[in-house]
Amino acid sequence: MAELRNLSRSECEALLRRGEVGRVALATPTGPHIVPVNYTVSRGDVVVATAPYSVLGSSGRDTLLAFEVDHVEHAQQRGWSVVVRGRAEMVEDPEEVRTLGRLLPRPWASGTRTLYLRIPLDEVSGRRLGGGWDLEATMPQRPTT
Amino acid sequence: MAELRNLSRSECEALLRRGEVGRVALATPTGPHIVPVNYTVSRGDVVVATAPYSVLGSSGRDTLLAFEVDHVEHAQQRGWSVVVRGRAEMVEDPEEVRTLGRLLPRPWASGTRTLYLRIPLDEVSGRRLGGGWDLEATMPQRPTT
Numbered sequence: 508m509a510e511l512r513n514l515s516r517s518e519c520e521a522l523l524r525r526g527e528v529g530r531v532a533l534a535t536p537t538g539p540h541i542v543p544v545n546y547t548v549s550r551g552d553v554v555v556a557t558a559p560y561s562v563l564g565s566s567g568r569d570t571l572l573a574f575e576v577d578h579v580e581h582a583q584q585r586g587w588s589v590v591v592r593g594r595a596e597m598v599e600d601p602e603e604v605r606t607l608g609r610l611l612p613r614p615w616a617s618g619t620r621t622l623y624l625r626i627p628l629d630e631v632s633g634r635r636l637g638g639g640w641d642l643e644a645t646m647p648q649r650p651t652t
Numbered sequence: 653m654a655e656l657r658n659l660s661r662s663e664c665e666a667l668l669r670r671g672e673v674g675r676v677a678l679a680t681p682t683g684p685h686i687v688p689v690n691y692t693v694s695r696g697d698v699v700v701a702t703a704p705y706s707v708l709g710s711s712g713r714d715t716l717l718a719f720e721v722d723h724v725e726h727a728q729q730r731g732w733s734v735v736v737r738g739r740a741e742m743v744e745d746p747e748e749v750r751t752l753g754r755l756l757p758r759p760w761a762s763g764t765r766t767l768y769l770r771i772p773l774d775e776v777s778g779r780r781l782g783g784g785w786d787l788e789a790t791m792p793q794r795p796t797t
Contacts, residue, residue, distance in 0.1 A: 532686035
């Protein structure tokens with residue numbers, strides 16, 4: 508059985524900055540939901556892109572959300588996962604919205620309009636499975652704001 | 653921008669049967685949470701492995717859960733995601749527990765004891781991003797019960 512250990516806050520933040528796709532868990536009137544999202548790290552927070560009338564756009568503002576990004580290599584029995592939890596707010600600053608429009612791909616959000624939700628790193632946790640390898644080497648570096 | 657389209661129920665089920673790692677979203681007393689899990693398909697339901705005293709083991713029984721599995725290829729701008737939602741119950745049948753113990757890896761569940769949660773496919777949805785490629789070829793086939 509591969510070793511499972513907790514990641515430090517700085518390890519978690521370094522991995523967060525390298526990802527592009529994660530998943531958001533949210534409470535909805537019909538129970539928990541989970542949706543894949545494109546994201547980036549902007550001004551120190553996770554920012555996810557969604558459509559205004561999606562499940563996330565409708566039920567994910569001004570409420571607690573959980574966000575997860577991971578990388579798993581089945582054959583090598585190794586991987587890592589980082590989870591962020593915090594109260595999400597819509598990005599309102601026009602300058603930041605313009606920057607996000609350039610930086611943040613949003614293929615998982617259908618429709619032509621984009622809503623950006625900011626999830627502060629109120630709670631950050633991470634785990635890695637398997638030792639002796641460079642976590643960050645598993646993800647391509649991407650520009651962040 | 654790559655094409656985003658919905659998957660049929662049978663496409664979703666075929667993809668579910670090939671995965672090994674997914675994520676579960678659940679409601680907890682402190683808000684939504686999301687945890688990576690090893691899973692299999694057993695008797696037509698998604699069954700995830702967790703530890704009895706984990707967040708999922710504590711707050712994930714006899715309640716609504718959402719489960720997601722996906723495969724994303726950044727460079728090709730293509731991928732798919734399948735989401736299952738249903739009321740989870742602990743697997744109680746001793747024979748099924750023994751079978752799951754043989755079939756289901758559980759490296760993401762720490763500790764020595766395993767709790768199996770069954771999530772019925774009450775609601776199944778999926779989306780694919782990008783066309784012209786074989787979705788199932790993205791995952792290795794694995795045995796299921």
